[in-house]
Amino acid sequence: MVVATPTPIRSEKIREVELPIIDLSAERSEVSKLIVKACEELGFFKVINHGVPEDVIARMEEESFLFFSKSGSEKQRAGPANPYGYGSKNIGFNGDTGEVEYLILNTNFLSISQRSKAISNDPIKFSCAVRDYVEAVRIVACEILELMAEGLWVPDTSVFSKLIRDVDEDDSLFRLNHYPPLLLTDSFQDSDTSPSSFHHHLHNHKIGFGEHSDPQILTILRSNDVSGLQISPQQGLWFPVSPYPTTAFCVNVGDLLQAMTNGRFVSVKHRALASSYKSRMSMAYFGAPKLHARITTPPELVTQFRPCLYRPFTWAEYKETTYSLRLSDSRLNLFKVQEGDEIV
Numbered sequence: 001m002v003v004a005t006p007t008p009i010r011s012e013k014i015r016e017v018e019l020p021i022i023d024l025s026a027e028r029s030e031v032s033k034l035i036v037k038a039c040e041e042l043g044f045f046k047v048i049n050h051g052v053p054e055d056v057i058a059r060m061e062e063e064s065f066l067f068f069s070k071s072g073s074e075k076q077r078a079g080p081a082n083p084y085g086y087g088s089k090n091i092g093f094n095g096d097t098g099e100v101e102y103l104i105l106n107t108n109f110l111s112i113s114q115r116s117k118a119i120s121n122d123p124i125k126f127s128c129a130v131r132d133y134v135e136a137v138r139i140v141a142c143e144i145l146e147l148m149a150e151g152l153w154v155p156d157t158s159v160f161s162k163l164i165r166d167v168d169e170d171d172s173l174f175r176l177n178h179y180p181p182l183l184l185t186d187s188f189q190d191s192d193t194s195p196s197s198f199h200h201h202l203h204n205h206k207i208g209f210g211e212h213s214d215p216q217i218l219t220i221l222r223s224n225d226v227s228g229l230q231i232s233p234q235q236g237l238w239f240p241v242s243p244y245p246t247t248a249f250c251v252n253v254g255d256l257l258q259a260m261t262n263g264r265f266v267s268v269k270h271r272a273l274a275s276s277y278k279s280r281m282s283m284a285y286f287g288a289p290k291l292h293a294r295i296t297t298p299p300e301l302v303t304q305f306r307p308c309l310y311r312p313f314t315w316a317e318y319k320e321t322t323y324s325l326r327l328s329d330s331r332l333n334l335f336k337v338q339e340g341d342e343i344v
């Protein structure tokens with residue numbers, strides 16, 4: 001049976017909030033403090049002066065636009081998203097749906113170039129755009145992970161970044177999302193517009209990508225100038241995230257980073273709404289370690305007053321659990337230390 005969203009929509013509160021905008025070119029110790037604060041409070045922040053060249057972003061945005069402009073049957077040539085490929089309206093394997101179409105790629109260059117033949121009319125141009133974008137964004141992700149370790153006073157400052165440094169070994173993902181304007185979709189035309197309805201409440205918006213947390217270490221998201229992203233630091237409370245400044249990347253803590261920081265950083269649930277007026281496009285890099293990497297908490301983050309919250313596990317184990325569950329499920333709870341567990 002497909003169950004609807006877990007929070008009754010009518011009890012939701014929508015409140016404006018500005019995510020911290022962190023200038024990565026500012027003084028290092030200040031930057032690391034601001035990042036730690038943002039990760040503890042909201043799990044989300046934006047970065048500017050990140051060093052990713054504009055043309056690298058523009059080339060990737062153009063490829064994304066070209067892909068989503070194709071006909072349905074052409075897009076389907078990219079293969080079903082299991083887990084890499086093209087998907088439309090269905091998210092994952094367990095009955096989640098939304099007003100979104102997407103393309104999920106592995107970040108390994110060989111895998112991208114093999115797939116690009118089925119994705120683009122100019123496969124070399126497409127695969128080079130993805131390679132250059134992913135490479136540049138991965139460097140930013142590593143830099144942010146090092147700043148986080150510094151801000152947390154962990155002596156091995158590469159403790160998090162080393163997990164995603166090797167592009168050929170890790171299990172990182174790259175995802176392109178497109179939320180088409182709802183007036184163009186059948187589902188919007190025949191939607192229930194009664195005052196009490198879910199659609200009325202969302203004011204010409206529908207769920208594009210439902211409530212979830214990102215299972216990996218860190219996500220680096222880029223979108224066009226159309227709003228839609230919302231974050232939920234507390235159940236039932238939603239903060240819309242402005243798409244401005246469009247030069248910024250939006251960064252968020254994933255479940256693995258919450259575990260590795262012993263719960264100091266929060267992997268916050270978020271969702272994206274599709275609007276009736278304009279297409280939202282987003283591109284997300286999800287930094288993940290290699291499958292057999294062991295996820296543990298550095299000893300400096302475990303104290304008598306902050307005992308170890310999560311048992312050690314591998315990314316393969318966590319990923320398997322993730323894919324067996326629904327989009328909105330809180331999977332990290334299943335990895336909490338139980339009374340009597342011995343941590344080695």
Ligand SMILES: C=C1C[C@]23C[C@@]1(O)CC[C@H]2[C@@]12CC[C@H](O)[C@@](C)(C(=O)O1)[C@H]2[C@@H]3C(=O)O
Nearest residue numbers: 091092093096214215322323324325326327
């Ligand atoms: C319903 C699902 C889709 C998802 C895998 C899952 O079983 C639960 C997590 C979902 C998510 C969210 C973040 C990323 O977009 C994603 C690629 C991921 O790693 O976990 C998606 C998965 C997906 O769309 O396949």
Ligand SMILES: O=C(O)CCC(=O)C(=O)O
Nearest residue numbers: 175177209229272282284
């Ligand atoms: O499109 C967005 O803004 C959010 C996408 C997202 O959360 C995801 O791809 O995991």
Ligand SMILES: [Fe+2]
Nearest residue numbers: 212213214270
């Ligand atoms: Fe997400």
